[in-house]
Amino acid sequence: MAKNINFYQRKKVINGIEYTAQFNGMSAALDAIDENYIDGSSNISMNKLAKYILENVIIEPKGLTPDDFETIEELNAVVKFGTNVMQGKFRNKE
Numbered sequence: 001m002a003k004n005i006n007f008y009q010r011k012k013v014i015n016g017i018e019y020t021a022q023f024n025g026m027s028a029a030l031d032a033i034d035e036n037y038i039d040g041s042s043n044i045s046m047n048k049l050a051k052y053i054l055e056n057v058i059i060e061p062k063g064l065t066p067d068d069f070e071t072i073e074e075l076n077a078v079v080k081f082g083t084n085v086m087q088g089k090f091r092n093k094e
Contacts, residue, residue: 008090018060019058019081019082021081021086022059029087032053035052053079054066054082057086058082064078
């Protein structure tokens with residue numbers, strides 16, 4: 001078990017725009033999932049999750065919202081990238 005988690009950032013170009021996502025620790029990742037359930041269900045709200053990722057994980061460009069994207073495919077690509085970094089899936093990869 002690792003005790004000293006290094007917070008890190010990863011960059012990815014999606015549709016010509018460079019996005020920077022930051023890993024904020026596993027507790028933050030677990031909190032993100034807990035906070036984004038649809039009330040009264042066991043389903044994750046994709047809208048809530050997208051907003052969370054854009055506000056808390058994607059640090060550049062700043063201030064993005066789901067409405068800043070022209071297609072759902074582009075939004076999904078950015079959210080997927082952010083989710084992977086949030087979950088630590090890009091650790092030890094450059």
